[in-house]
Amino acid sequence: MKLELTEAVWLDERGIVTLVELAECSGLSEAELRDLVDLGALEPLNPDSSDWSFGAQCIVAARAASRLRSDFELDTQSLAVVLSLLERVQELEMELQRVHARLPRLHR
Amino acid sequence: MKYKDYYAALGVDKTASADNIKKAYRKLARKYHPDVSKEKNAKEKFQEVSEAYETLKDPEKKAAYDQLGTYQPGQDFRPPPDWEQHFNSGGANAGGFSFDEMDLADLFAGLRGGAGTRGFRGGGGRARRDVQIPGEDFEVTATISLEQAFQGTMLELNLQFPEYDNEGRVKRVPRVFKARIPPGVTDGERLRLAGKGGKAINGGRDGDLYINIKLLPHRLFRVSGRDLYLDLPLAVWEAVLGTSVEIPTLSGTVRLKIRPGTQAGQHLRLAKRGLPKPGQEGDLYAIVQIAVPASVSDKEKELYTQLSTASTWNPRAHFDTETRSETGTH
Structure with missing residues (x-):
């Protein structure tokens, strides 16, 4: 069995990807990604530039978008709404985790 | 090969119309889709449902599936002899090819018909030699301890990937990855191992491996x-008089000064003793x-009684003040 040693790359704001790379990683077309940006579901780091770049965490959102699009046959508009809701759910879950972490546990 | 009941997976019977199959899939997909579902085993359930739908939505694949006959789920069976011939036909000699090693889903993925999950594969189970097909991406969850997250760790992943040969036949191949996880990773973070997913066919791009x-x-x-x-439990006298306590951290024990009059619920911050990340x-x-x-000795009880007599402090003094002001406003 072949053993493969490899360096993992973080999917967070430390990494930057181009529109082309984002399309390649997610399976969405560049046009679909542009639509998602226009609809506010994805945010480039440099919205005013003609050559967009994105934080690597966008790969996670774009991949989810790609799965949802194909599994539910969603159009871009619906996809943008779903992505915004998912983002809110995620923020609330993080907030809930923070609140739980701050709650003292009862010790016997 | 193990039999799977695709109709049962979608909760429909064999006579269900294409429309009803679609409806059943959509309902279950909404319930179990891993991106939106909080159900237990959502990923596995969705995989079952989408695998069933991939085959049953396609008239040709559905007919082929029906042709297999009916078995108990999980029961070993062999596809009809002409299927083996079909899979062995054409191209390179199918040395070592056997249905036993195949998963039912892989069998149908190799069939001509509607696009599979990766838009594969024209031509009677064989990829066209001039068409580049990207490798599949895979996602796995790696569970690590907080200590490993703090120090960084070497993650060993034992995975089984389906791999296609140039004839479009699939085999599950075990692969082992060692991935260096740098210090400071936290819950819910994602990592990407570029090119470590499924192998591409005809020179396409290899898939990626994502780790949650x-x-x-x-x-x-x-x-x-x-x-x-x-949680830092303090005895009443420690909180009143102040003290110095040992606090465990992920990088060893540190001593923390407790000021006199420390209150329950107060958060005492030990800067930069959490998970590391440059600058954050x-x-x-x-x-x-x-x-x-939970229990006190007679001596302790006596001392507490003395204290209660000597002290004039009322921890609930604000009840009175608040009640009076409330009454005053009405």
């Missing part, structure tokens, strides 16, 4: 992002709790 990090619960520390929270180190918060002994 999940932290095991820790007996002492609770995690929020890169901050850690620790997490902090450790010790949450003060006033602990009360």
Whole structure:
């Protein structure tokens, strides 16, 4: 069995990807990604530039978008709404985790 | 090969119309889709449902599936002899090819018909030699301890990937990856191993492997992002008089000064003692709790009684003030 040693790359704001790379990683077309940006579901780091770049965490959102699009046959508009809701759910879950972490546990 | 009941997976019977199959899929997909579902085993359930739908939505694949006959789910069976011939036909000699090693889903993925999950594969189970097909991406969850997250770790992943040969036939191939996880990873973070997913066909792009990090619960520390929270129980006299206590951290024990008059619920911050990240180190918060002994000796009881007589402090004084002001406004 072949053993493969490899360096993992973080999917967070430390990494930057181009529109082309984002399309390649997610399976969405560049046009679909542009639509998602226009609809506010994805945010480039440099919205005013003609050559967009994105934080690597966008790969996670774009991949989810790609799965949802194909599994539910969603159009871009619906996809943008779903992505915004998912983002809110995620923020609330993080907030809930923070609140739980701050709650003292009862010790016997 | 093990039989799977695709109709049961979608909760429809064999006579269901294409429309009803679609409806059943959509309902179950909404319930179990891993991106939206909080159901237990959502991923596995969705995989079952989408595998069933991939075959049953396509008239040709559905007919082929029906042709297999009916078995108990999980029962070993062999496709009809002409199927083996079909899979063995054309191209290179199918040395070592056997249905036994195949999963039912792989069998149907190789059939001509509607696009599979990766838009594969024209031509009677054989990829066209001039068409580049990208490798499949895979996602796995890796569970690590908080200590491993703090120090960084070498993750060993034993995975089984389906791999296609140039004839479009699939085999499950075991692969082992060692991935270096740098210090400071936290719950819910994702990592990408570029090119470590499924192999591409005809020179396409290899798929990627995505790792979702999940932290095991820790007996002492609770995690929020890169901050850690620790309950710090103090005896009443320690909180009143102040003291100095030893606090466990992920990098060893540190001594913390407790000021006189420390209150229950106060968060005492130990800067940069959380999970590391350059420029954004997490902090450790010790949450003060006033602990009360479950039982006391006669001597202790006597001292508490003396204290209660000597003290004029009323911890509920604000009840009176608040009640009076409330009454005053009405």
